[in-house]
Amino acid sequence: MSPLNRRFLLITITILATIISAWVVEFLLSLSAHWPFAHSQPGHILGWLGLAIILLTFVYPWKKRHAPSGNWPRQWFMIHMLCGVLGPLLILVHSGWHLHAGVAVLALLAMGGVAITGIIGKTIHRVALQTLISQRRELTEQGLSQEQIEQTLDDLASQESLFRMWQVIHVPLAIIFMVLTILHIIGALFFAGL
Amino acid sequence: MAFHPLPRHTYRITTLIIVCLGAWIAWGSFNQPEAFWAPGHLSHYHNQIKHCTDCHTPFRGTLAVNCINCHDAEQFAGATTTVAEFHYIYLAQGKSCSGCHTEHHGGASWITTAILNSF
Numbered sequence: 001m002s003p004l005n006r007r008f009l010l011i012t013i014t015i016l017a018t019i020i021s022a023w024v025v026e027f028l029l030s031l032s033a034h035w036p037f038a039h040s041q042p043g044h045i046l047g048w049l050g051l052a053i054i055l056l057t058f059v060y061p062w063k064k065r066h067a068p069s070g071n072w073p074r075q076w077f078m079i080h081m082l083c084g085v086l087g088p089l090l091i092l093v094h095s096g097w098h099l100h101a102g103v104a105v106l107a108l109l110a111m112g113g114v115a116i117t118g119i120i121g122k123t124i125h126r127v128a129l130q131t132l133i134s135q136r137r138e139l140t141e142q143g144l145s146q147e148q149i150e151q152t153l154d155d156l157a158s159q160e161s162l163f164r165m166w167q168v169i170h171v172p173l174a175i176i177f178m179v180l181t182i183l184h185i186i187g188a189l190f191f192a193g194l
Numbered sequence: 195m196a197f198h199p200l201p202r203h204t205y206r207i208t209t210l211i212i213v214c215l216g217a218w219i220a221w222g223s224f225n226q227p228e229a230f231w232a233p234g235h236l237s238h239y240h241n242q243i244k245h246c247t248d249c250h251t252p253f254r255g256t257l258a259v260n261c262i263n264c265h266d267a268e269q270f271a272g273a274t275t276t277v278a279e280f281h282y283i284y285l286a287q288g289k290s291c292s293g294c295h296t297e298h299h300g301g302a303s304w305i306t307t308a309i310l311n312s313f
Contacts, residue, residue, distance in 0.1 A: 039233060039296075102230040103219060171200060172208035179212050183219065187231050191246065193255025 004127075011119060022089055026096035036098045043094055044188075050090035051181065054111075056083040061171075072154065081122065088115045107184045110177035117170040121163070128160040129153060234298040237305050249297075261291045 001009075029037040037043040060080035063073040088111050099105045132153050139149045222230040227246050236243060243249065249260050262285070270278040285291075294307050 036233070036299075039298075098233065100234050101232055102222065104233075106215070168200060168204050172204060172211070175208050176212060176215070180215070190252055191231060191250045191255070193251075194253050 007123075011123070015116065015119070018089065019092060022092035023097050026093045029093075030096060036096055038094055038096055038098055046090055047094040050087050050094055051185075052087075053083045053090065054087035056080075057087065072151070081118070084115060084118050088112070101184075101187070103180060103187055104184050107177065107180035110173060110180050114170065114174045114177050117166065117173060121166045121170055124163050124166050128163050131160075132156055232298050235300050236297060237299065237303050238301050239305055240297060241301065256290075256292050256297075258285055258289075258291050261295075 026037050029043075038047070057080045060073060060076040063076050067073055091108070091111060095104065095108055099108070135156060136149060136153060139152060144152070219230060228235070231246070235241075240249075248263070249256050251257050251260060267282075270281060295305050296307060297305055299305075
C-alpha cells in the first residue's frame with residue numbers, strides 16, 4: 001500500500017471512529033435522561049458551545065483577506081483547523097443520531113461536508129506542495145532565502161488547479177451551512193421559546 | 195502569501211442554492227411543518243393536532259394556556275379527584291405543563307415524565 005493510500009485509510013478510519021464515538025457519548029447521555037440529550041438543557045448548551053467554536057473558524061478567512069502586506073495568518077490557520085474539528089464534534093454530541101427535523105438534518109449534513117472537505121483540503125494542499133519540489137530547486141538556485149522559498153511555494157500551491165477546485169466546494173458549503181444553522185436556531189427558539 | 199479570491203460565479207451559484215433551499219423550507223414550513231422542524235413525531239395522544247401554533251406560542255414555547263384550550267376543567271371533571279385536584283393546584287401556582295409532560299418522542303411514547311422516570 002502506498003504511503004498516500006495508507007494515510008487516506010488512516011484519516012478515513014479516524015473520522016469514522018470519531019463520529020461513532022460522539023454518537024455513543026450522546027446515546028449514553030440520552031439513556032440517563034429517558035429522552036434525547038439534544039432535547040435537554042445541557043444538550044442545548046452544548047449546541048451553543050459548538051456554534052461558538054465553529055464561529056472561531058471564520059476568523060482565519062477574514063484575517064487572510066485583510067492581512068497587512070499579504071502575511072499569511074499561520075496561527076489563525078491552526079485555530080481554524082482545530083475549531084473546524086472540535087466544533088463539529090460537539091455538534092455531533094448535541095444532535096446524536098436523532099435525525100428527524102429536516103432543517104436540522106440539512107445543517108448537520110452541510111457541517112459534515114465542510115469538516116470533511118476541510119480535512120481533504122489540507123491533504124490536497126500538502127500534495128500540491130510536494131509536487132513543487134522541482135520548483136524549490138529552481139528557487140534555491142536563484143539565491144532566495146529559505147523563508148522566501150517557503151512563502152513562494154505556499155503561494156504557488158494555493159493557486160494549483162486542484163486546490164482552487166477544492167476551495168470552490170469548501171467555501172460555498174460553509175456559507176450554506178451557516179445559513180441552515182441560523183434557520184435551525186431560529187426554528188428552535190420559535191418553537192421552544194427564548 | 196497573497197489572497198486569491200474565488201471566481202465571481204461561485205457566489206452567484208451559492209446564492210441561487212440558498213434561495214432554492216429557502217423556498218423549499220418555506221414551502222415545507224406551511225405544508226409539512228413537522229417534517230421540517232419537529233424533533234420527533236407527536237405521540238398518539240396528540241396526533242390529531244394539525245397546527246404547530248395550537249400548542250406552541252412563537253418564541254415563548256408551550257404555554258399552559260395552550261394546553262388548557264383542550265385540557266379544560268370539563269375534561270378533568272371525568273378524571274379522579276386526586277388527578278383533577280393535583281392539576282388544579284399545579285396550574286393555580288402558575289407552573290408550566292411541560293414540567294411533567296413532554297412530546298415529540300414518537301407515536302408510541304409516554305408523555306408524562308413521572309412515568310418515564312419510573313422505568
